[in-house]
Amino acid sequence: MSLKDVKHIVLVLSGKGGVGKSSVTTQLALTLSLKGCSVGVLDVDLTGPSIPRFFGIENEKNGHGHTNGNGDAAHTTGLAKGHGSLSCMSLGFLLGDRGDAVVWRGPKKTAMVRQFLSDVLWGSLDYLLIDTPPGTSDEHISLVETLLKEATPEQMAGAVIVTTPQAISISDVKKEINFCRKTGVMILGVIENMAGFVCPNCSECTNVFSKGGGQVMAQEFDVPFMGSLPIDPMFIRLIEEGRRPVYPEGTVIDGQAMQTNRNADSDEAETAGLLVEKYTACSLYPLFDGIVKQLLSKIEP
Ligand SMILES: Nc1ncnc2c1ncn2[C@@H]1O[C@H](COP(=O)(O)OP(=O)(O)OP(=O)(O)O)[C@@H](O)[C@H]1O
Numbered sequence: 001m002s003l004k005d006v007k008h009i010v011l012v013l014s015g016k017g018g019v020g021k022s023s024v025t026t027q028l029a030l031t032l033s034l035k036g037c038s039v040g041v042l043d044v045d046l047t048g049p050s051i052p053r054f055f056g057i058e059n060e061k062n063g064h065g066h067t068n069g070n071g072d073a074a075h076t077t078g079l080a081k082g083h084g085s086l087s088c089m090s091l092g093f094l095l096g097d098r099g100d101a102v103v104w105r106g107p108k109k110t111a112m113v114r115q116f117l118s119d120v121l122w123g124s125l126d127y128l129l130i131d132t133p134p135g136t137s138d139e140h141i142s143l144v145e146t147l148l149k150e151a152t153p154e155q156m157a158g159a160v161i162v163t164t165p166q167a168i169s170i171s172d173v174k175k176e177i178n179f180c181r182k183t184g185v186m187i188l189g190v191i192e193n194m195a196g197f198v199c200p201n202c203s204e205c206t207n208v209f210s211k212g213g214g215q216v217m218a219q220e221f222d223v224p225f226m227g228s229l230p231i232d233p234m235f236i237r238l239i240e241e242g243r244r245p246v247y248p249e250g251t252v253i254d255g256q257a258m259q260t261n262r263n264a265d266s267d268e269a270e271t272a273g274l275l276v277e278k279y280t281a282c283s284l285y286p287l288f289d290g291i292v293k294q295l296l297s298k299i300e301p
């Protein structure tokens, strides 16, 4: 069973598309891995797999996409074996082209989700984060059904729900809360994303939309509120430039020195990937640090 050595499984859900679920998943993964956890990211968004793009590895094929640069392309099932402390799996690795559309009926999607959970060799992970499509679709139902079979209740940590402050997004997220309650998935907390805009000139945060809706909703539904995140243009720039995660010089995780991709003779560090140095410099990092501390205290008190 491929989830055998996975300690904690966390679903990332949102009722509405484009609210930043994949961004939140990526940043939770980076922050957890910077804290020394070994992390896997499973992209279950079959019609719009964006995790490879977020990690700057969309050109990787053969169904594997480990991101710490150990250079070993091991995969045994035709799917993935994650090495190191940050690995991911997505249908995006199996598509010929970024623009390829997946037009699948429910049973095929269900089979794919099952295969992701039972055939991908995740190895030993502290956290498996699962980025889901928006809403409560076939993928969600297959996912939860499969997890109930493949994972133990101890492994199933619960779900993080992402919303934006606008009322429509919040009303959609209520459906996710109901979904979790009906399927018995514990709600670890709600994250409000895009609650304001950080000016690239003066770093002042302006509330473009009304702020605080996520907190009000969390109170109303009696679920924990984990925090608000502004829109930071630096984050968008990092993603658009397609950078790969690169650890700061000297980072050692689980006793293993992380590859930095630094080349003294070139500007390779600037082009090799999503620079964690820059990521940690962007306004979202301290906020994620706080969110991850809350997550860890709930999961591993
Ligand atoms: N806090 C943020 N600051 C800056 N950019 C952000 C932030 N959150 C999300 N974005 C950007 O908004 C866009 C949509 O985010 P993302 O793809 O994470 O949403 P999603 O909910 O996963 O979407 P989908 O419904 O397609 O799965 C991306 O380009 C992402 O870079």
Ligand code: SF4
Pocket (backbone or CB within 6 Å): 199, 200, 201, 202, 203, 204
């Ligand atoms: S927030 Fe400050 S720097 Fe940014 S646009 Fe407004 S006044 Fe200018």
